[in-house]
Amino acid sequence: MITELLRRLLGRPMAALLVLASSFLASILALAAPLFVIQVLNRYVTHGVDATLTTLAGGTLLAILLEQSFRHARLQLLTQRANQRDSQISEGVGGIMAGADSSTLHRIAVEQREAMAQSLESIRQGLSANNLASMADLPFSLLFLLALFLLHPLIGSIVAILFVLVLLVGYLGSIVQQRSQQALTMARMRESRFIRFAGRHLESLRLYGTHQRIMQKWLGFVQESSKLQRRLNSRQGWVTGVQGVVQASQTLLVISVGAAEVVAGNLDVGTLIGANILAARALQPALKINALIGVLNRASEALGQVKNFSRIPGDSQEGATLKQVTGTLELRDLAFAYPGQNVVLFKDLNLQLPAGGVLVVTGSNGSGKTTMARLLAGFITPSNGQILLDGVDLQQLQRQWWWGQLCYLPQEPALMDGTLEENVNPDDADADILAQRVNRSDLNRFVDQSEQGLEMPVRDGGSNLAYGIRRRVSLVRALASLERAQSQAGQGGWAIFDEPTEGLDQAGQRAVLTLLRDLSQQKHTLVICSSDPVLIKGADWVLDLDSKPVPTLHATRVAKPATQEALL
Template sequence: MKLLIARMWATPRFGGELALASVLINLLALVSSVYSIHVMNRYLGQGVDATLVTLTIGAAIAVIMEFWLRQARLRMAQLFCGGIEREYSGLAFTAFGTARFQLFEQIPLGQRREALAGLVTIQQGINGGNLAAILDGPFALLFIFALSLLSPILGLLALAVALVLTVLIFVIQRRMAEPAAEMVKHSARTSGLAQFLAGGGETIRAFNCYSGLQRRWEEGQEDLSALRRLVQRHQNLVQQLTQSATTVLTIGLFAVGAREVVAGDLNVGSLIGASILGTRALASIGRVAQLAEPLEKARHAIGQLDAMAKLPTERQQGSVPRTLKGEVQAVDLSFRFPGHPLPLFEGLNFTLQAGGVMAVVGGNGTGKTTFAKLLTGLLEPDRGHLKVDGMDLRHLVPEWWRQQLVYLPQEPIFFDGTVRENLTVLAPDMDDATLLDLCNGLDLGGFLDSSPDGLDMPLRGGGSTLPLGIRRRFALVRGLAGGGRVVILDEPTEGVDAQGCQAIARQLNEMVRRGCTVIAMTKDDFIIRAAQMVLDLNQKPTPRLVTAPAGAPAEMAPEHA
């Protein structure tokens, strides 16, 4: 609520129009009370039909005007809230897409998913209908003021009931804030298991996970249901309090008002009008009270997105060399994950000449993938330098540097879209003929021909429906489409069949002939034998470096070719 009010103050034009519309709407809302008073006092007292017709026509015009103004205000409120939604949508995309990878990866995946899911929560809390209800809330005082003009005693009674109701609702909302926030967090945690249930059918059955997961699922759903019931009880309590307060106020108004009518200080029409005004006042308060939960959830979601947005972003400035030869050099290079007592490696020094081939070997967890991410600039060393053509990677514009790479990550992931859209992300203007040549070069033509969609084949779920070997080769095509001169491959043949390995070897040989610098994290002998330099990350803390005799890289050919 504070955010909406602050934004209205920050945009005087929108805020002023919404405020003016709300004033007119609530002034017109007084018509029903005025109509009741005049019908009871003038028509019933005099019996003139013309009076009743005039009053009815006037009231009908007021109702139509109120309806029109409410619709116009709703459209303005939707535009206003739509701007906030777009702002946080853009904020989320920017934070997730440009935050420094090293810091971004330190945030747990579940927390990142929860922050993204918060966009829906923000849309549910910050919308035109809710803003309209908030704007109507303060006008409860207008109805009470109008009531006090009819009878000061009845006005004080209505004010007292409204104040008591407001205090009780405030207390309930404070008590509801914590379980509501906890429910959002718990929903995000259980969503991870829900995603596994949706996509992990093979694992659940093949490894008999059903019983163990069932317990976790039931416990999670039970905890979530308990929190949901607690929040719903608070919501129902607010509704019941509002209804009870309305009933109590109606009884009080008629009880006190009846005595004033008997005493001659009030007429029957004014008593009925006072009842209508009191009901409207409490209804305005009740509508605002019902927004407590969605607004609290939206506040929590906004806090999470704001925290993500505070992450430092990747550099947008730096050097952009005119040419790139492709010499890669490490000078006293060291890297340690935050919170780990020992470095993954340290004191690494090497110079790989442009057009050379390096094989990086090591067991699981020795740092091959981390080294690949250092080379791409996704991670930064704790000490030392990684240089290309004598320039520190930290001094280059990251976007430019990655355009110079042919990068194959260990776990290739694709966005939801067609094969064409994914493979040409580095070269959006690439024509189909060129793209198909790249695919055929990695023996993917047959796979594409097997689908009626061809390059329009849809990819879903990060490409997880593709066979691993096909997915890796598609990912290599994606990297090749950019035309980079420095090739960084993380386990290029993992999960690839013999025919695919031959295709990858041919492509590697072609890149070497073109003078590309190749650095491959691999366990494949055919790549290791062809390498001029082998970096062994098994040796700690300083990796062992083996350099082959000077000369051109050997031809790569898998033994099972």
């Protein structure tokens, strides 16, 4: 937190110098108001010279205008710097999400990944330009304390003690509230996830007899959040109460001590009133910062989350690239177990797949078909063994190059909010090429029947589209990847399809099977994760993941030409 504050306040030497100079000059000019009170009560009231009052009032008004000008200029500088840092942090988080090592990223809980957007907003609010300006004023409170010491050392000492006490209360309050704030943040995240689930799956709240159970779960979230909020409010109230006592004590002590000094002849009334104004101005920055403890704690917690997130290693930009691609695939002693689990999903898996071969990975639900697809795609790393592509270990290949060669169709389509065209045209292809892809994926019927066509909005990750339509969108993307790979390497390559016919009608299945046939004819090595009998019938090899812990590999008796026919 301190490091980020210094970066925003002092990150650029010239801007930092201007901020400090503006703060210093604004604080000097802020002395004009209490000095005006002292001079009016001591000189004008005593002598009654109107010219004195006019001169004092004009000079003070000019000082106030200049003070506000310096504060406005400082705020502009801090706004520019805060926006720059917010953009840098946001770009950094976005870069991590886009380029982080997939295996490490998937080990992080979903709610922690989803919390990044909320963390960025907490940082923006906590370290906004206005809050930075309040922090920049704090050191210059010493000017008001110094002025008090010069007016009356005893009153200056009393206010200095109260100033330190306010800072101490704020520091202790920050420590006390921080843990409660962290727990409340996690509880609110669980509430938010539940609300998103309820919004997307209304049927599940009403059917299957789950309404009461879901309501109990929701009430549990609400009660937990309410309990944590009450605890946080109680601690915030304690800090606010102590601050109120200190603030009231400031007026009480200054006036009491000053009145006694006035009676003793050591102080005049004008100086007493001016000293009380100076005391209030000296405590004001510290009280402002204490009022920001909540948002500063949230910003500090968010910065910690971003910092931990930034430790995730990125996908290596180094590694080998193959000048010539044939498409062979070999697995050597491959094994995988999820982190923290003792049971392996599979182990001791060995196979060699020649270029243009068709392997179907089959098994029951939960047997590891999708995990196998993600392993071969390089999104997660095996617990043991090697994946060799054209004789080169996948871990030694440059990831971006490898993904540029791969035609990949995931089981669960992931769409971004925007328009349908933004999702089906990742490489900004021209209209003719895009139309060919849409036709090949059998998405054209849906587009033609929609009033908005490719401009149809995609919301909530595609939840407003039918599952089969989302699968077709993924198929268009796979075609784009295929064309990119062919433009780089020509014939040959790799394709991984995870449950390609799931959720599709007959026309959609035929589009998938046609694409698989075309890939096979172009000597692409196919790995298809599916239990679809049609796909199994068209395979050269079948890998059965239901055989535990060592999967069983079967070579089919179907010759290659028949395999291509079977795919249709």
